[in-house]
Amino acid sequence: MYELKAVDKKFPGVHALKAVDFQVKRGEIVGLVGENGAGKSTLMKVIYGAYQPDGGTITIDGKTVRFQNPRQAMEKGIGMVFQEQSLISNLTVMENIFLGYEAQFVRLGVINWKAMAEAARKQLAKVKLDIDPATVTASLSFAQRQLVELAKVLTLEERVDGDLVILLDEPTSVLAEDEVKMLFRIVRDLTARASFIFVSHRMDEVMELSDRIYVMKDGAVVDVVNRGGATVEQIQHKMVGRNVDREYYREQRQKPYDDSRQLVKLEDVGLPGRISDISLTLHPGEVLCLVGTEGSGREAILRTIYGMRTPVTGHVTMKGARIERFTPQAAVAKGVGYVPRERKVEGIVAGMNVYENMTLSQMGHFSNAGVLRVGEERKLARDWIGKLSIKAHSEYADCGNLSGGNQQKVVLAKWRSGGSDIMLLDHPTRGLDIGAKEDVYEMIRDMCDDGVGVILVADTLEEAIGLSHTIIVLKDGRIQKRFDCEPGKKPSLYDLLHAMI
Amino acid sequence: MDIQRLKPHFPWITLLVLVIFVGLNDPNFLKPANLLSLAGDIVPLFIMALGLTFAIYIGGIDLSAQSMANMITVVASVYLASLGIWVALLCVAIGFALGMLSGFITTRLFVPSFISTLAVGGLCFSMAQWLSGNRALNMDAAERDALFGWMIGRTGIIPNELFLAVALLAICLFIERRTTLGRALKAVGAGELAAAASGVNVARFKMLAFAISGALAAVAGLLFAVKLSGGAPTIANGFLLPAIVAVLVGGTPLTGGVGGVLNTAIGTLIVAVIRASMLYFGVEATQQQMVFGLVLIAAIALTMDRSKLRTVK
Amino acid sequence: MTRFLTREAAIRWAPLLVLIALVILFTAINPDFFAQRNFARIAIAAAPALMVAIGVTFIIVMGSIDLSMEGAVSLTAVLFCFAFLWLGGTLAAGGWLAIPLALIVGGLIGLINGLVHVKLRIPSFMASLAMGFVGTGAAVLITGGDIVRIEDDTFRALLTWRIAGFPLMVYVVVILAFLAWFIQNHTTLGRNFYAVGGGEELAHASGLNVRRVRITGFVLAGVFYAIAGMLQVAKLGQAESVTGANFMFISITSVVVGGVALWGGIGGVWNTVVGVLIVNVINNGMVVIGLPDYVQDGMLGLLVILAVVLSTDRRNISFVK
Structure with a gap:
């Protein structure tokens, strides 16, 4: 349903994306891997609207769309979960969740904190997080913040008709093993509500979670692997263009x-x-x-x-x-x-x-x-x-x-x-x-x-x-x-x- | 032409354009004698701005500079008779010590430099009032001329202040480019945490930056005292903001780590030319401040290299 | 949990404790300090300063700075006086219209400030400093260096009419402080200031229109400067191009002393109220206990440093600039 066709992006001196085709189906978890500089982050920025592509088309359910900024992308159901510290730590959990969308709780210019807390609790329940929405974010653990982050993106569900695509950018980088497992469980449960694009450096995690994996190298998609379609070594080989052998750690x-x-x-x-x-x-x-x-x-x-x-x-x-x-x-x-x-x-x-x-x-x-x-x-x-x-x-x-x-x-x-x-x-x-x-x-x-x-x-x-x-x-x-x-x-x-x- | 590569050169291009612009309007402006005396008049401001550059270069600010200069005019006037030429040393030492104090309060007590230097400025003001008995003091003219006359005379058509300014600029430039102190200050301004994690004694270097700022404010004060042949606790008022403006227009942003003393020299000249040009364009006295503010916005918009700032605060 | 509570509480209440300690100190040295008349004096001195400080608080919470207050206060005060006189010279005769006019002018100054800062991408320090020059310059231009007087008793009642010993303007200021607190805590705009101050890029990525929040913040600050300008007129009975002088450093000092962090996101209106009171209590206290004139500036500096040292949470700061 969400599709990029031949998307191109150039910066002065760099051809960051070369005719990239990319597709996400309903309820799917798509992995995205590549070395640093392979164009992953540029691609993500194009997807969530921070960059505008120089060529190619973006379509949602067959309709061509063009985003000027992340907000327009959000309005079409594209949400982004950033790496660890993307919640504003001096705000409360509920303020973070509804940041930029407070209007629904405002009557005559005044914020109805009770209504916001109530709505925030509903979102937190989606990610199975039981905390007081009025907690200041700074006092949460990394894992809790990651879930709040996810809950925040899931507010799109109520705001947008149609399907959601949620980008997860290195969501596990600060999590412990058991927290990662919990996160993955929640993400899998949520595929009923949204599709996911999962970006990570940790190959084993990408393999475990994704239904399909896009492998990028030098600004182009070099392969698309289905679940179980390749081993970690094979994918790494495609990313780097050579073998990562057993002497990796010297x-x-x-x-x-x-x-x-x-x-x-x-x-x-x-x-x-x-x-x-x-x-x-x-x-x-x-x-x-x-x-x-x-x-x-x-x-x-x-x-x-x-x-x-x-x-x-x-x-x-x-x-x-x-x-x-x-x-x-x-x-x-x-x-x-x-x-x-x-x-x-x-x-x-x-x-x-x-x-x-x-x-x-x-x-x-x-x-x-x-x-x-x-x-x-x-x-x-x-x-x-x-x-x-x-x-x-x-x-x-x-x-x-x-x-x-x-x-x-x-x-x-x-x-x-x-x-x-x-x-x-x-x-x-x-x-x-x-x-x-x-x-x-x-x-x-x-x-x-x-x-x-x-x-x-x-x-x-x-x-x-x-x-x-x-x-x-x-x-x-x-x-x-x-x-x-x-x-x-x-x-x-x-x-x-x-x-x- | 790549505009990004031109950006660092905007300050002096702006200066050149301004000079030509005013010159076209009134060719007299471009006479060397006029330009030199214009530059000579701005020297006290320049020296103060030079000192401020060090504070701003590390991402701080020194709001005590003006009060420091005020106090030093009083100190110089009071002790000229008893100390003779050594009064200069006393002035610089006081400036250095009080700057060090600002630095100490900032780095060791975690008081933002905005507040600490303002407070030290208050201290200076108190001392100046106490020393002077809240009166304007006069220097003995003969003694002043004998000891410090070299500061303010002319050599040919060149005002002597300019030699002082160039000498100080050269010293500061050397400190900035060629010494461990300058390198450490750059590191502190551009990435304080990284400097600390590299084992640089950040606190010591920051204190030194404030000390240099204080010492140069003192030199500016001394020059004031000599020029005006006296001192008073408010004699240099109105110099602080133009000095800060000179630093910023020159291209040293408040965030630190970029720019430097050479930029400040250009910035000071820009401020001087803007000021002087109002005379040439016949701007009335009542309008001057407003025009200055407007031209300033334009000048900053033109000179400031904002390409590296991710967010503008 | 108890450790957490005490530490949080200590940081939160430190400025207030400093204020109480100062009051006790001055009272101990001279009991005359603790008198209703003296408190009224402090309150009158603090009233316009508080309005300026609250205005700039919003900006500092956003992580920006506003140095245009001196020009803004002078210009609004002068324009207010002229409009007031032109409209009849008394509140009853239509002079009241000058009040919304002054507020609009204040808002406009803030708007220009914000536009220059945001649209031209000039750091707020410089943009607002230059706007301050323009404001003062405009005030000079309009007055031609003269003083404008207002002698309407109804308007001056702000100073002369006392309820329970405090002049009317003190109550006005208290109400406005509550209003500011309300804006800060219960409106989207107020909360967005904290979002911008806590993480501008994150706020932007969440779809917040950061630029609009910034500009609106400057407008709001400008309106508060206009109120301060009018209170100055009520207090002094006149306006001139230096009506706003000396507000810049003292207001920012107050804000910081109250515990608002210059890097944004921390503190708020109550901190500023306490900060302004600390600075004014120090100022007043030094006179009451009879310190010689010339010591006062230095003493204020030392006490302000002491107040900041006592009220900052050193554990959370790795360095300050």
Whole structure:
């Protein structure tokens, strides 16, 4: 019923969509996969009305439509569920649900809060969420927000005659396993009310949920796969244009670490309300993976080691010396490097170029009495652009304009070029496409060979298992279990999940 | 022609167009002597704007600049006799210290710079009133000429203030482009969280930015005092907003991280030309402020590079 | 749960606690402070300031800023006076018509402000600052630098007619503050300010017409500035091009002291009421306890910093600009 025919979209210098045909049938769940830059997000924006196509037609039940903005698309039954934080956190749940459509509850200019709460409860019931509609959104969990998001889109049901198409953009990225299952159950139940377009980086989830999968590459649909019509590897092959083989995580390059030296040692470290009694040791050449759900204390441990938090109990020892003052400056001086999860916010400075970003953490090495030696900075940047094959036109390229993978390489280069030998990686592959992920894995192995110790919070459990020498499972801020992960003797997914829950 | 690539150059193109426009109307305007004296007159404002640039460059603002300059005119007038040439050092030191205080309140106490600098400005005003006994003070003319006369004379047709302005601009440009301080300030303005996560001591650099702003406001105050041969607690009033305008018109947005001191030089000149052009076009005194506001909107609409702003607040 | 409650409550009530502490402090130093006459004095001083501050609160909640208040207040005050005199010089004789006229002018100033900001994509700081120049400039132009007086007793009753010791204008302001609160909490527009301030892009993606909300916000602010302009006239009995002077910094200071975040989405009319009272209590208190003139500006600065420090929730801020 909803169909795109030969839709084209061009931006200056980029042909983002090339004659894309796309179809959604009533009550169907359609998966959409592709690497970053394959045109998924452009396609979605065309579908929900944020972009207008340059060519081709969009039809609903055979009638041609054209949307000037997302609101017009909504009026035709096209709704969008954005990634995690797309609810306005200072508003209440019901205000978020009816944002932009308050008029139905307004009499003589006054909002009838009771009526709105009543209507909101009805929407929340559709997604089986039992919360007070007057709750401020900021106090909800990620999973609850995702459901509110869905409830919000489902208000279209009452507003629009005809069928609904709902886009789900990476809805699972911040959810725990059981929450994902619950979400999928709800989505399947809702197919009686709407069709869905499901976009995700997690191939297994797309395979599990979708009736059909569109595979995109370089702005074109390269294949449409029916449920059970292909394996994960086959689809990945189509996305990347080559095989993702069993050496994905570079396991063959995993060598035993040097347990005669200790880089970092935590003894009974605690931060009230976040972590307690954390003891662990990191050795040169070791990849130590912290596994747990959101809020299990993974990030708090990283931030404590990096000096952004001061532990209330216990102590931290780095390279034999007890840490007394917890500041990032002190940690950096000790050789700690931190690759934060929010790459665009904390990783790189958009608006600064490659060499400025790379030397930001080590300006002292490139200056005399506060005066920078720009020539040396540029040389360093050129070296690393070559070494990591960073795709940037030169060391003067604005890091804000690089792709995610190249931004991540700049962040890693920043620390590696400064000689950091204790690397803290928080979701280093989040949002990267497969090629860029492999580059990051390769770099992690390189670092280990150089005697660097890595503490990793992985994006997926498979990644954690594949990369690590040691896995520490956390739950509610405490260490549950420790696994040794020599190649061939790695724990299974089930082992980890069992310890997590 | 790609308009996006031209955008960063809009401020000086605007300046050029304005100068030519006024020049066509009255060729006298374009005489070097006239242009130079026009530039010379604007120097105190420029120095204040130069300092403000640092505060705005990191995404903050310094509303104490005007009160600081006021206070410094009083300080300079009071202590010229006893300290001689060293009074200059005292003035800059006071400016630096009070700027540091603003920075401390902003970074350590989490008070927005809008409020903290306003409060420090109040402090300056109090000190100025107390020191001066709320009167206008005069400097000893002979002593002023002997010690600071070099600031305000002329060399050929070039006003000496311009040398001071160019020297300060060069120093600031060097700080901005070639020092760790400048680099850190850029990082703080463009992405404070990323700078912090790279181990940059953000708080220290922010305090330094406010300190530089304070020190330059003090230099502006000193120049005022020398020019007017005296000081009073309200003598520089009316300079704060034009100074902010000069920074913004030059192309350093309030969000920080873009622009810089060179932009401010151009911005100040734009403001100066707009002001001066009203004389040449015979705008009456009562209309001048209104016209200034209108031209300002046009100037900002033309000069500001908004292509990188996702949302305009 | 108790931890959550106490923390939320502490943040919410901190400005009010600061206000109470200040009142206690000044009363302790000089008991004359705690007198009905003195409270009336504070209320009169605070009345126009509160209207300006409420106007700008809406804008700040949206995450924008409005610096046009000085020009807007001057211009509306001056135009109000001229219209009032032209229409007969007394309320009864048709002068009342000047009131809606002034409100319309205020709204128009806000409208232009909003249009320049939104349509030309000029940051509100600059757009409104320039509009402020234009407003003051227009006031200079109209008055030619003179003072316009109004001597109608009926209109001046706003100041002179006292109920329970407080002049009429205080009650007017209280009613208008309630009206503003009502707009904020019970109308679509008011709630949309919070949506824009909490997440402009998200609000836009939800189908909210953000630009219209912005422009309407500036219009509303302009109307409140016009009210402030008329109250200034009632208070002083005259208008000139500097009637609105000094409102800019003091009103924004008040708003922030009351706990409204400059980055938008947090706080509201009640915060502003408390903030304006804090600033005016400090101002008045310093006179009552007999601090020398020259100390007062510095002291106000220090106390404002103290008030902001005490009333901000430091745990939720990673940095401030």
